[in-house]
Amino acid sequence: MKVLIVINNLDSGGAQKSLVSFLKALEEDGGFADYSIDLLLGEKKGIFLQDIPKQVNIIDTPKYFKWMNCEVHELNIIKDFSLYGIIGKVLYIIKKKIGRNSKYGRSEFWLTWRNIIPTNDKQYDIAIAYMDGWPNYYVTEKVNAKKKVLWVHNEYQKLGYYKELDKRCYENSDRMITISEKCRASLIEAFPECIEKITVLENITLASDIMRKANRGCAPEFERNKEKMKLLSVGRLVEQKAFDLAIRTANELRKRNISFIWLILGEGPDRAKLEKLISEYQLENYVFLLGVRENPYAYMNACDIFVQTSIFEGKSIVIDEAKLLSKPIVITNYKTAKDTIKNRINGIIVSMDENSVADGIEEFINNCDFKNKVVDYLKANCHGNESELNKYIDVMF
Numbered sequence: 225m226k227v228l229i230v231i232n233n234l235d236s237g238g239a240q241k242s243l244v245s246f247l248k249a250l251e252e253d254g255g256f257a258d259y260s261i262d263l264l265l266g267e268k269k270g271i272f273l274q275d276i277p278k279q280v281n282i283i284d285t286p287k288y289f290k291w292m293n294c295e296v297h298e299l300n301i302i303k304d305f306s307l308y309g310i311i312g313k314v315l316y317i318i319k320k321k322i323g324r325n326s327k328y329g330r331s332e333f334w335l336t337w338r339n340i341i342p343t344n345d346k347q348y349d350i351a352i353a354y355m356d357g358w359p360n361y362y363v364t365e366k367v368n369a370k371k372k373v374l375w376v377h378n379e380y381q382k383l384g385y386y387k388e389l390d391k392r393c394y395e396n397s398d399r400m401i402t403i404s405e406k407c408r409a410s411l412i413e414a415f416p417e418c419i420e421k422i423t424v425l426e427n428i429t430l431a432s433d434i435m436r437k438a439n440r441g442c443a444p445e446f447e448r449n450k451e452k453m454k455l456l457s458v459g460r461l462v463e464q465k466a467f468d469l470a471i472r473t474a475n476e477l478r479k480r481n482i483s484f485i486w487l488i489l490g491e492g493p494d495r496a497k498l499e500k501l502i503s504e505y506q507l508e509n510y511v512f513l514l515g516v517r518e519n520p521y522a523y524m525n526a527c528d529i530f531v532q533t534s535i536f537e538g539k540s541i542v543i544d545e546a547k548l549l550s551k552p553i554v555i556t557n558y559k560t561a562k563d564t565i566k567n568r569i570n571g572i573i574v575s576m577d578e579n580s581v582a583d584g585i586e587e588f589i590n591n592c593d594f595k596n597k598v599v600d601y602l603k604a605n606c607h608g609n610e611s612e613l614n615k616y617i618d619v620m621f
Contacts, residue, residue, distance in 0.1 A: 431608025
């Protein structure tokens with residue numbers, strides 16, 4: 225069976241991690257004997273590239289895709305020359321400048337490129353868009369496949385796409401997959417006519433892989449600050465993750481005379497804004513933006529408390545991983561938080577303000593009995609879910 229999987233890149237995002245876990249679980253199960261899988265990346269980059277099983281054929285990214293997905297300063301005009309790519313990039317830059325409040329939202333990107341990107345001539349049995357946005361549009365409009373499967377990794381209404389375009393896109397698919405019941409409800413609210421197509425698949429958490437990496441690596445920044453409370457957050461530096469709230473919380477913790485170090489792993493467009501905020505609060509010795517780390521599990525394993533300050537999530541893979549490593553967790557009360565944490569049983573859910581987040585952190589610090597109760601629960605109840613693989617195969621293939 226010939227399968228095409230399309231995703232933006234293999235950077236350190238939740239969708240990328242979900243894909244890698246699925247492919248590795250398929251490898252461990254011997255599933256590649258039944259499937260010939262091509263993987264098409266918008267950008268052939270990311271820390272998860274090395275984790276893709278060798279049985280997967282990573283297609284050379286067409287040059288026009290590089291122009292579609294890369295910033296101009298990242299391109300080599302001669303080496304990456306593509307007439308389609310240059311035309312598309314110029315058109316998109318112009319549209320961004322003259323249509324900043326376009327009704328098409330994030331879909332404007334594909335509406336610019338759709339007439340430039342050629343059709344994929346290869347015939348597939350199944351085509352899977354593993355991330356919302358242009359991969360969904362590309363699979364439904366440009367790929368020849370008997371079955372088309374589309375993923376949405378978040379609450380649809382939070383994503384900012386043009387509903388009318390997505391309606392046509394989803395109607396031309398055979399299956400829509402999301403990652404939690406609340407995300408499914410969100411899709412059904414927007415597209416009730418697609419209710420029979422929409423399925424929930426939990427992110428696969430490979431316990432053996434995570435434990436091996438957690439025990440193999442080191443976290444030198446934590447090692448140098450053993451006497452302090454070690455806090456950790458992981459995620460892209462984007463508005464959704466609300467790391468500005470993490471920084472304001474750090475300021476509140478300092479006011480309370482708590483000795484701590486807070487590491488944030490991830491990269492993104494908000495770095496400069498967050499660095500400025502750290503400087504304004506004079507937290508340079510407390511909060512550190514470390515960028516992407518090849519082995520975040522070593523840091524997760526070494527932290528005392530894991531903190532997530534997001535505004536919204538689908539179903540956070542990183543929280544599942546922190547639970548697997550039996551870490552005390554503090555998360556904000558975004559809409560799907562209760563899909564991930566049972567409040568005061570396997571973590572703490574708090575309001576989205578610095579005092580509440582600081583209160584949650586401080587409770588784990590000061591109430592050892594409560595902290596130990598949570599950790600014991602995690603050790604007894606949080607394991608990998610490799611068995612979810614069979615459901616993936618049934619739904620997607």
